Amino acid sequence: MLVGSIEAGGTKFVCAVGDEDYRIKDSVHFPTTTPEETLQKTIDYFKKFDIEALSIASFGPIELRKSSPKYGYITSTPKPGWKDTDFIGAMKKEFSVPMFWTTDVNGSAYGEYVMSTLSNEKIDSLVYYTIGTGVGAGAINKGEFVGNMGHPEMGHTFLKRHPDDLDFKGICPYHGDCLEGLVAGPTFDARLGKPGKDVPLTDHTWDILAYYVAQAAIQSTLILRPDKIVFGGGVVSEAFLVKVRAQFKELLNDYVEVPSLDKYITMPLVKDNGSATLGDFALAIRELQA
Numbered sequence: 253m254l255v256g257s258i259e260a261g262g263t264k265f266v267c268a269v270g271d272e273d274y275r276i277k278d279s280v281h282f283p284t285t286t287p288e289e290t291l292q293k294t295i296d297y298f299k300k301f302d303i304e305a306l307s308i309a310s311f312g313p314i315e316l317r318k319s320s321p322k323y324g325y326i327t328s329t330p331k332p333g334w335k336d337t338d339f340i341g342a343m344k345k346e347f348s349v350p351m352f353w354t355t356d357v358n359g360s361a362y363g364e365y366v367m368s369t370l371s372n373e374k375i376d377s378l379v380y381y382t383i384g385t386g387v388g389a390g391a392i393n394k395g396e397f398v399g400n401m402g403h404p405e406m407g408h409t410f411l412k413r414h415p416d417d418l419d420f421k422g423i424c425p426y427h428g429d430c431l432e433g434l435v436a437g438p439t440f441d442a443r444l445g446k447p448g449k450d451v452p453l454t455d456h457t458w459d460i461l462a463y464y465v466a467q468a469a470i471q472s473t474l475i476l477r478p479d480k481i482v483f484g485g486g487v488v489s490e491a492f493l494v495k496v497r498a499q500f501k502e503l504l505n506d507y508v509e510v511p512s513l514d515k516y517i518t519m520p521l522v523k524d525n526g527s528a529t530l531g532d533f534a535l536a537i538r539e540l541q542a
Contacts, residue, residue: 254304305351376395
């Protein structure tokens with residue numbers, strides 16, 4: 253069996269073909285340019301293979317409700333040229349196979365959920381955050397995604413400001429100082445005039461970010477009560493999560509019981525940012541079986 257995965261990012265597309273054991277057989281990536289050029293490259297790639305199902309994990313916002321006439325569309329995205337793009341429609345014109353459609357972070361969340369199960373972790377629920385150029389999150393409960401009216405936008409929740417960061421207005425074009433506006437990668441340039449990779453972990457800016465990320469983990473803990481919270485993306489490292497766990501412990505103040513923090517707030521199990529691809533393979537197989 254061969255199934256297809258499209259991880260459609262705002263910067264690049266990653267297309268892959270895998271088997272029923274979630275092993276990658278072939279993959280390719282290319283820049284996200286115009287919808288016409290990028291989707292055609294995607295179609296050309298998958299025409300080389302006899303795939304039986306396809307799963308797409310896309311940047312958004314996207315329309316997930318099958319009852320909507322815009323199901324399968326990328327909707328009100330700020331990505332130039334991509335607003336109201338009929339992604340699923342373009343794929344269905346070329347491929348008569350079952351297709352699953354979700355967000356990029358939902359794909360990553362599902363990949364981490366599957367990998368946790370394969371690693372004999374006994375979990376029923378999980379939240380996955382990505383912190384990079386932007387911030388997003390997906391949530392799984394008993395194998396199903398959380399969200400009916402649409403997908404969660406947990407990167408745009410509001411936070412208590414750090415006392416040493418009150419003058420920073422944030423960078424989110426919609427909300428200013430929401431979670432994304434305070435911790436996404438470009439906030440380093442906005443605060444310090446240099447990228448995060450050039451800022452040592454001893455810099456106090458990392459403590460400020462950890463304070464905000466810990467609050468995001470507390471929100472997920474108190475609202476969803478997941479078995480595990482995973483943080484991925486270019487901003488995140490194990491050393492940074494040490495700071496996040498310390499802030500989480502202090503802010504939560506033992507209000508509710510959680511697992512050991514090194515097992516509760518974690519890096520992805522799937523290496524090299526491959527969570528969405530693995531998740532797509534699993535979702536494509538699930539869609540085929542359905």
